[in-house]
Amino acid sequence: MDKGLARGYTTAFLQKQPDHISVRDWLESPRRVQAFNKFVLSSQMEKEGRVLETISPLICPPFSEAFIPYPWSKSFKSVGAQLVSAAPETEVFHRDEGDELDYHEKSVFLNNLLYTATSEKVESSLLTVANMGYHTIVRMLQRGIADEKSLDYVVWLSMAVARDLAQVFSLTSLEQHGAYEFIIPFMGGAFFARTMKVSPGISKSYQGDRWVFSLRTFYSESMLKPDHLERMAGMNIEEDGSMRLRWLGQTREMQRGLLQEADVNHLKSWLQANARPSRRKSAVP
16 A cells, blocks of 8 residues: 555544543543442352443443453453553653653554452453554555555454563563563564553553553565564464464464463463564664
8 A cells, every 4th residue: 555545544543543541531430430330240140141231331432342251150250341542642761761751653552441250359450551653553554464444453453462462471581671572473474563661641640650562563574584584483373363373392272362371371482582672763664
């Protein structure tokens, strides 16, 4: 796709996403407590019943309609929702300069809201660990893995994969506040991702000091060099985001968003071998 056209579609895509400030507004509203209380009551039921009908109006908007991500059982119950939000002025920091502001960019974030209940406790959590900048979306369009019709889905799917890898990264032996670069195979090409500290420019207390797994650019297959392919070796990510990793003599097939403990252990060493220290303001073609 022509660069000018890709930029136009990217701008239109960002403009139609809910502003990231809507997440903060919901967190500070009575609906947050009301939704949690509804889940607490529902978690006492043997079957899920009308839990989605009662919770959805309290979280949507800004989040999607509620869904049940795992089978509802006596020992474990859960309800989830998600949101792709846009931050027009995302602040990007780099570790090398003592968390000094590096630059601003337009970007999107994947936000996952999750309620869980076990026999011991009931909890809610909001996970925001994956993001993607304007530049990356333009490159996805230019390099053929998305068009104006599929862009919403491909952006969401890409960040869902990044979210899963971010959670695996948090369990590796890599420095958790370090800046690393990763190469992630995707739809015949590859994303170049970095762990980096970003702020969507709203409440610092909401984003905190957590670093995100940020997709910085996309390379088509013809752009990949032998050392890129070597770092990605063994990993295949399907068009639905499921992963198949052949690594250290073992092959595992893993479902997006539903990684088991054995999956995480299998992914950790691959991710550690893939990692390279990230250079400040290194080129992202």
